[in-house]
Amino acid sequence: MSNDIKIKKGLDIKLQGAAEKVTENAIISNFYSVVPDDFHSIIPKLVVKVGAKVKAGDVLFYNKANEDVKFVSPVSGEIVDIPRGEKRKLLSVKIQADKEQTFKDFGTLNVESVTAEAVKSRLLESGCWAFVKQRPYDVIAKSDATPKAIFVSAYASAPLATDLDYVLQGKEAELQAAVTALGKLTSGKVHVSVDKNGNSPLSGLSGITLHKVSGPHPSGNVGTQINKIDPVNKGETVWTVNAQDLVIIGELLLTGKFNAKRTIALAGSSVKKPRYFKTTIGSEVATMVFDNGVDKNGNDRIISGNVLSGKQVKADGYLDYYSNIITVIPEGDDYELFGWNKPVFNKVSTSRALTFSWLTPNKKYDLNTNTNGEHRNFVTTGTYEQVFPLDIYPMQILKACMYQDLDEMEALGMYEVAPEDFALTEFVCVSKQPHQEIIRTGLDLMLKEIG
Amino acid sequence: MGLKSNLHNLKEKYKGTKMAPAFNAIHTFLYxxxxxxxNGTHIKVADDLKRTMNTVIMALVPCLIFGIFNAGYQHYAAIDAVNGITTEVSLWANFITWDNFVMGAWTVLPLVIVSYGVGLAVEFVFAVIKGHEVxxxxxxxxxxxxxxxxxxTPLWMLSVAVIFGVVIGKEVFGGTGMNILNPALTIRAFLFFAYPTWMSGDxxxxxxxxxxxxxxxxxxGETILGSLAQNNVVSYDWMDMFFGFIPGSVGETSTVLILLGGLFLIFSKIGSWRIMLSSVVGAIVMGLVFNGVVNAGWITESSKFxxxxxxxxxxxxxxxxxxxGTVYMATDPVTASQTNKGKWIYGFLIGFLSIMIRVFNPAYPEGVMLAILLMNVFAPTIDHYVVQGNVKRRMKRLKLKTA
Incomplete structure (x- = not known):
C-alpha cells in the first residue's frame, strides 16, 4: 500500500543562506531562560523562587489549569531572575547554569512492556509533555484525552528549514523508544511523514505508519499531512510531536534524564557562515549568532524559528522551547522610490504584475522584512488557494475568525488548522493581513468558548 | 537622500494627526x-494593492488612447456623413491623426480628470474622517x-454620479474590499437612471x-446595438466592430484592445480567467439560443426583438x-464570486444575462451593466452554496466516523 502524499498547491520560497551541513558546539551559554509564552494558552504557576538551585529536569512552573503538566529546567543551576510584566505576568525564568551539569534522575522505562499510564505520568512529571501538542487549537495536549492518532513530521519544507535527516542522524534508538512509548497513548496509529527524496532515520522505525511526502512547502507541515491522512473532525483529537523533540523524549525514557540538547541551524542571508550548532533549549541567542554570523552593528532581524512562523528575538534573547532554527535576515525599514510600480526582479512574487520572479524559479532571493506595502482590507481572491493545499476555504475561514462567528468557524474546519498552516497565505497576501494572528485569535476564542 | 529623509521627518510629524492619511497617500505614491x-511571516511577497491596481490601469491605457482617437474620428466622420461623404476608415490615413487626437483629448481627458479629481477627493475626505489610509x-x-x-456626458453630471457612487457604492460599506456593488457600475447606473436622455439614443x-x-x-451617431434594437440595418462590418471604429462609450469599442488587455491581466494573474472565459461561454450559449429561436421561425421580422x-x-x-464589462468589470475581485467554483457560475450567468437583457430591454439595448450589477448582488449567494459544499463534505466525514 502506498502512503505517499503528493502536494501540488504550495510555494517553495528559495532564500539565500541555507545552513551548511557542518555542526559546531555552540559556546556554552551562561544564562538560560524558559519563557511561559512559548507554551501557548498556559497559565504558569511558579514553584521556584529566586536563588533556588535546580537540576536539569526540576520543575520550574506548572499549568494552573492542569497541575499535572509541568515545565522543567533545561539545565542545572541557580534561578537568578524572574522578571514580571504588566499585572505581574510571568515573563520568564532565568537560570544561571552550573559549570558541571547535574540531572534529575527519573529512572528508565522499558518501553516495550510499560503501560500507557506509566508513559503518560513519566512524560508529565519530566516536563516532556510540553512537546506533545494537540489539534484542535494547536496547544499543549490535554493529558486526560486519548488521541485518535499521533502525527510526526520528519520533513521540514519551510524556507531555510533545518534538514531533519541531517540533525537526526544516529538518533534511531531514541526515536524508536519515543514512538513506541507514544504509540501506547493513542487508540490509533502513529503517522510519521518523511521526505520522499530524503533518507530519513525515521523511515526505518517500527510501530509506525510511514508516509512519503513530496511537493512544495507546506508539504512538510504536520497540518498539511493531517489533512491528507486523517483530518480532525469535531470532537476528535490528534497529537503532534516535532521530530527533534522525540529525541529528548526518547533519551528520557532510555536514560532517565531530561537532556534538552538539540542541534539547530543558523541560517539566513545576514549570516556569514550559515551552519549547524549543538546547543540547549533556552540558550542565549548571542552564543551562536555573532561568531562568524551577523555583524554586531548590522540592522538585522533575528528570528527564533523559520522566517514564516518564527518569533522575533533580540540579540540578547533566548532560543525558544520548540525552535530548531535561528534565522537572521536584514531588516527592511527603508523607503524604496516608486517601489510599488517599478519592475521587480529581486523579490519573490506569485503574480506576474511586473514582478519577474517567475522567470527565475531556481534563483535564491535575499528578502528583508519590509512588508512591501500597507495593510488593507481583503481585496484579491484566488491567490491564497494557489498556495493552500488543505481542503478548506482560507479566505472564508479567516473572515469567520475576524467576525467571530463560532458556528461558522467550526463548520469551515477550524478544528483542523494551526496558525502555521496560514503562513504561506500570509506571505502571498496582497492586503498584508496578519493571517496567523487572525487564526491564533480565532482558535483562542474557540478554546475559551467551546473548550 | 534629501527628499527621502525630509519626507520621513514629515511623516513622523504628521503621525497620529488627522492629516496623516492624506499625507501618507501621497508619500506612498513616491516611496x-x-x-x-x-510576528507572523517575517517576509512578504513583492505585490501590494497599489501594484495590483496599477496593473489593471496599465491594461486600460490602450483602451483610453484608442477612445481618444475614436472620439475625434467619429465626430469628423459624422460631420462628413451629414455632408453626404461616406468615410472608409483607414488606420493611418484618417484614424490616427492629429486632428482626431486633439478633438478626442479635449473631450475625453476632462472626463478622466473630473472622475479622478472628484473620486479621490471623496476618498481623501473619508480617509481623514475615519482615520484609515487612503x-x-x-x-x-x-x-x-x-x-x-x-x-x-456633462462634467457636473459626472461629478454628481461619482460622489454618489463612491459614497453609496463603497464608503458606506466600509471602503475598498467591503463593497457589494462594483463602484464604477454604480456610477454608470446612477447616470443611466438619473439622466436617461444623456445616456441613450442616437x-x-x-x-x-x-x-x-x-x-x-x-x-x-447610433450605436450598433441601437440600430439593431430598432431593426435597422447596421452599416458597419465585423472588422470595424472588432477593431472598434464604431460609436459607443468612450473606451469600450475596441474589442481587439480589450482582448489584449484581458490576456495581459490573465498573464499577470491579476484578472480571473475563469470569470472571463465562463462569461464568454455564457454569452455564446444565450446567443445560440436566440439564433435557434429565430431559425425555428418562432420570431419573425415583425417582432421588435x-x-x-x-x-x-x-x-x-x-x-x-x-x-x-467582462474583462474589466466582472473580474473585480471584491464584488465577484470569491471561490474558484463560484467564479465559473458567476461568469457564466453574467454572459448569459447580458445577452438576454440586451435583447429584451426595450428602453436601453445594453445588458452587461445590469447583468454584472445583478450578479454582484448574487455573488455572495453563489459563494455560500459553494462553501456549503465543503462544509457538507466535512459533516459527512464526521458522520462516517460516528456511524
Missing part, C-alpha cells in the same frame, strides 16, 4: 513605505468611469451631436460593452 513585518480601489474605478460613459455617442440637435446640419435576436451569436461578443 514604498518603510513598514516592517512583526485605499487604492478608486485608482481603477476612476479610470473605468470615463471609459464607460458617453463622450458628451445623439450622445458622437461628440457634438447633442449640442447641434435641431440644427439643419445636426450630426448623429428580431433585430437583436437574429444577430449572429459571435457578433454579440463584439458589439456594445460586453467585452469591456
Amino acid at each position: 514604498l513605505p518603510n513598514e516592517t513585518t512583526h 485605499e487604492e480601489g478608486y485608482l481603477v474605478t476612476g479610470m473605468l468611469v470615463p471609459l464607460i460613459v458617453p463622450i458628451d 445623439k450622445v455617442w458622437v461628440h457634438g451631436a447633442k449640442a447641434m440637435e435641431g440644427q439643419p446640419d445636426a450630426i448623429s 428580431y433585430g437583436l435576436m437574429s444577430t449572429d451569436f459571435w457578433m454579440h461578443l463584439l458589439i456594445g460593452g460586453f467585452a469591456f
Whole structure:
C-alpha cells in the first residue's frame, strides 16, 4: 500500500543562506531562560523562587489549569531572575547554569512492556509533555484525552528549514523508544511523514505508519499531512510531536534524564557562515549568532524559528522551547522610490504584475522584512488557494475568525488548522493581513468558548 | 537622500494627526513605505494593492488612447456623413491623426480628470474622517468611469454620479474590499437612471451631436446595438466592430484592445480567467439560443426583438460593452464570486444575462451593466452554496466516523 502524499498547491520560497551541513558546539551559554509564552494558552504557576538551585529536569512552573503538566529546567543551576510584566505576568525564568551539569534522575522505562499510564505520568512529571501538542487549537495536549492518532513530521519544507535527516542522524534508538512509548497513548496509529527524496532515520522505525511526502512547502507541515491522512473532525483529537523533540523524549525514557540538547541551524542571508550548532533549549541567542554570523552593528532581524512562523528575538534573547532554527535576515525599514510600480526582479512574487520572479524559479532571493506595502482590507481572491493545499476555504475561514462567528468557524474546519498552516497565505497576501494572528485569535476564542 | 529623509521627518510629524492619511497617500505614491513585518511571516511577497491596481490601469491605457482617437474620428466622420461623404476608415490615413487626437483629448481627458479629481477627493475626505489610509480601489474605478460613459456626458453630471457612487457604492460599506456593488457600475447606473436622455439614443455617442440637435446640419451617431434594437440595418462590418471604429462609450469599442488587455491581466494573474472565459461561454450559449429561436421561425421580422435576436451569436461578443464589462468589470475581485467554483457560475450567468437583457430591454439595448450589477448582488449567494459544499463534505466525514 502506498502512503505517499503528493502536494501540488504550495510555494517553495528559495532564500539565500541555507545552513551548511557542518555542526559546531555552540559556546556554552551562561544564562538560560524558559519563557511561559512559548507554551501557548498556559497559565504558569511558579514553584521556584529566586536563588533556588535546580537540576536539569526540576520543575520550574506548572499549568494552573492542569497541575499535572509541568515545565522543567533545561539545565542545572541557580534561578537568578524572574522578571514580571504588566499585572505581574510571568515573563520568564532565568537560570544561571552550573559549570558541571547535574540531572534529575527519573529512572528508565522499558518501553516495550510499560503501560500507557506509566508513559503518560513519566512524560508529565519530566516536563516532556510540553512537546506533545494537540489539534484542535494547536496547544499543549490535554493529558486526560486519548488521541485518535499521533502525527510526526520528519520533513521540514519551510524556507531555510533545518534538514531533519541531517540533525537526526544516529538518533534511531531514541526515536524508536519515543514512538513506541507514544504509540501506547493513542487508540490509533502513529503517522510519521518523511521526505520522499530524503533518507530519513525515521523511515526505518517500527510501530509506525510511514508516509512519503513530496511537493512544495507546506508539504512538510504536520497540518498539511493531517489533512491528507486523517483530518480532525469535531470532537476528535490528534497529537503532534516535532521530530527533534522525540529525541529528548526518547533519551528520557532510555536514560532517565531530561537532556534538552538539540542541534539547530543558523541560517539566513545576514549570516556569514550559515551552519549547524549543538546547543540547549533556552540558550542565549548571542552564543551562536555573532561568531562568524551577523555583524554586531548590522540592522538585522533575528528570528527564533523559520522566517514564516518564527518569533522575533533580540540579540540578547533566548532560543525558544520548540525552535530548531535561528534565522537572521536584514531588516527592511527603508523607503524604496516608486517601489510599488517599478519592475521587480529581486523579490519573490506569485503574480506576474511586473514582478519577474517567475522567470527565475531556481534563483535564491535575499528578502528583508519590509512588508512591501500597507495593510488593507481583503481585496484579491484566488491567490491564497494557489498556495493552500488543505481542503478548506482560507479566505472564508479567516473572515469567520475576524467576525467571530463560532458556528461558522467550526463548520469551515477550524478544528483542523494551526496558525502555521496560514503562513504561506500570509506571505502571498496582497492586503498584508496578519493571517496567523487572525487564526491564533480565532482558535483562542474557540478554546475559551467551546473548550 | 534629501527628499527621502525630509519626507520621513514629515511623516513622523504628521503621525497620529488627522492629516496623516492624506499625507501618507501621497508619500506612498513616491516611496514604498518603510513598514516592517512583526510576528507572523517575517517576509512578504513583492505585490501590494497599489501594484495590483496599477496593473489593471496599465491594461486600460490602450483602451483610453484608442477612445481618444475614436472620439475625434467619429465626430469628423459624422460631420462628413451629414455632408453626404461616406468615410472608409483607414488606420493611418484618417484614424490616427492629429486632428482626431486633439478633438478626442479635449473631450475625453476632462472626463478622466473630473472622475479622478472628484473620486479621490471623496476618498481623501473619508480617509481623514475615519482615520484609515487612503485605499487604492478608486485608482481603477476612476479610470473605468470615463471609459464607460458617453463622450458628451456633462462634467457636473459626472461629478454628481461619482460622489454618489463612491459614497453609496463603497464608503458606506466600509471602503475598498467591503463593497457589494462594483463602484464604477454604480456610477454608470446612477447616470443611466438619473439622466436617461444623456445616456441613450442616437445623439450622445458622437461628440457634438447633442449640442447641434435641431440644427439643419445636426450630426448623429447610433450605436450598433441601437440600430439593431430598432431593426435597422447596421452599416458597419465585423472588422470595424472588432477593431472598434464604431460609436459607443468612450473606451469600450475596441474589442481587439480589450482582448489584449484581458490576456495581459490573465498573464499577470491579476484578472480571473475563469470569470472571463465562463462569461464568454455564457454569452455564446444565450446567443445560440436566440439564433435557434429565430431559425425555428418562432420570431419573425415583425417582432421588435428580431433585430437583436437574429444577430449572429459571435457578433454579440463584439458589439456594445460586453467585452469591456467582462474583462474589466466582472473580474473585480471584491464584488465577484470569491471561490474558484463560484467564479465559473458567476461568469457564466453574467454572459448569459447580458445577452438576454440586451435583447429584451426595450428602453436601453445594453445588458452587461445590469447583468454584472445583478450578479454582484448574487455573488455572495453563489459563494455560500459553494462553501456549503465543503462544509457538507466535512459533516459527512464526521458522520462516517460516528456511524
